[in-house]
Amino acid sequence: MSTEEVRAALAAHPFCQGLPEAALDTLAGHARLQVLAEGLTLFEAGERSHASWLIREGRVGIALHELEVVETVEAGELLGWSWLIGQWQWHADARALTEVHAIRLDGDALAERCRAEPSLGFELARRALRAATGRLERSRLQAHDVFRVRGA
């Protein structure tokens, strides 16, 4: 796996759309390509959070309670942003529901770089915030339980 390969994968991922070249270079320095086998646990609630995954292929399930998957994260999407917002602990479980191809970002190193380079930090945080608000809206919709048959 070359840095070139990682950088190309990053450039092709929607999460990185619009990032300056320099930022891509920085990310590439702290990223690696992964293939995760079906059933593999990426993280569990309570563990230390120090990575993010940009999913390229496959499906990861997020469970908040007793392994019940509430949402799947799929190709083109960001998995995990706790470290980016200063919370170094996972709040959910994540498990590969299929074989998953992903780019793993090293949170420890990137957090360090973001402190030194606020414009990079801003770009990453903004993207994470977008992913988080999307999750929030969908959770609200899901909480409505819109397909529940009332009065039946």
Next chain:
Amino acid sequence: MNDPWVPVPMTIRSRRQETSDTVTFELDASAAPVRFRPGQFTMLWRYGLGEVAISVSGDPREPERLVHTIRAVGAVTRPITQLRPGDVLGVRGPFGRPWPVDEAEGSDVVLVAGGLGMAPLRPAWLHLLANRERYGRVLLLVGARTPADLLFPDQLGAWRARFDTEVQVTVDRADAGWRGPIGVVTRLLERAGLDPARTRVMTCGPEVMMKFVAREALRQGIPADRIAVSMERNMQCAIGVCGHCQWGADFVCRDGPVFGWDRVGARFAVAGV
């Protein structure tokens, strides 16, 4: 002129249990073929018990086979779903404005169905498949509460197996046997990779769901007049005179049930209009 209030008797030819509470009936309309457009509905009368508005869920190319998919949720739908082949229902219609399948020719078309919303969209989907060459990409995005609540699962599988369609299904809750996407149906729209300049969206499901679907489509840059929703209201006359289905300036039975978001979007912001 026929009296618009008087139903025509039609015999149930077949009955199929779709889910625990939902049934598909095929009525023999050979004596009085029902030429309907995708998205239209009929009024079904169970003798002596009452009448209810139900979307036609069958193939618009088969006017002699009138198909409805009915969920047993109310005082009329419950006894109707108990009927068997050979029993008779009264039918009025079809009524209402259809999905804009003609206007959509030449475009990419995305149907977004939630729960029972798949039933009114099925004729539109069948129309797209029957006239496949007239459309660009055709996508069917389906959301259900659980895998067991999915309507027409066998057909979904067959449609998904075609090379010229894109069919995606997501559920809100899944058991361990489910390997597909989990989450709300709007997520499928986010992932669809649509070209907003050439896409039309038609959606049917609970109002909250349609509101979020429209919001996501607008966010992607699809114009409001290319987003169509299908509304459910209390409909009793189906001809715009009983007043029950009034919604803003519209009678849902006559001016809908299919509406462009440009016309009705603002109403979704006001409770109880």
Next chain:
Amino acid sequence: MARALPITHLQALLDRLGADGRTVVGPVARDGAVVLEPVRIVDELAQGWRDEQAPGRYRLVPGEPRVFGALLGPQSPKTWLYPAKLTLFRAERDGASFRTTSPDRPPRLALLGLRACDLAAIRLQDRVLLGSGVEDPAYASRRREVLLVAVQCHRSAETCFCASMDTGPEVSSGYDLRLTEVIDERGHRLVVEAGSEAGRAIAADLPLVDVPHDDDAASRQAAEARAGQSKSLRTEGLRERLLDALRGPHWDEVATRCLGCAGCTMVCPTCFCTAVADVTDATGAAERVRRWDSCFHTEFTHVHGGPTRAELAARYRQWLTHKLATWHDQFGTSGCVGCGRCTTWCPAGIDLVAEAERAATAERRTE
């Protein structure tokens, strides 16, 4: 030259209207109100009464010996042209199937004593029930046969605001016969003018006398009624103002006073909502029966999961904004004729004119 029917010959009018089997319906005093009921003889008419109306208040008091001295009761032509209860069709079982039969032939009617606002209400009902796509057969059959005999108002009630709705007080069109009741030193008479072929044929059969001095009787009385009308609805821009106020604060306030009784919609001459239900009997025969319904009833918007307008505030808003705003979109005109019945017969005395004004001007938010 004006022609008049001496009041002593009023029976001739009733007889002529009722010729060829027509049911004549006119103003009758009953249980303290003037209602519209079949009349055969003059004595049945509400002669000598005068109505006093105010928000939440209606009284009949003795008045001049006028036959048409009381203006408006709780009923309107709707009661007869669009009955409160009606059989749409009957059905009986036929093996596994069923057979339907049409309802009984509707009565042929002559409606006597209608006011300008009543005629305006009929014009609106025509648009709703005949002119917006599919005709309602029950209304169409009654409407096509009916004779409309209007009376020119000689005064206004406190609740009248027809002038501001441009529907009165002059009876100007839409009648077969227009009557103007005159009592003066020359006597007591009904000036009779025909507005249609049918009206002319009837007038020709009546023992009318020439009354040259009554040429302007109708317009004179209309002017008096107009001058005596103090209430008015500010209609300019009302549609837009109300639709801008859908999320305004006023609806919750009026809902604290409104009882949700639906009385306003029953007495309104243009409210057209109905509900249909099955009625079966011991022989297995079924009828589809249609009754007046109201957007004030919680069940009115029932879908599975509950009513879409569960809050009384939403239901009041629906009624008022439909009547005064979205009616324009649907039928090209306001749905209100300014008769004031909704205000008079509201048990809480809620005044449509006042509420429309308040709802349309209530501030929703600060800048």
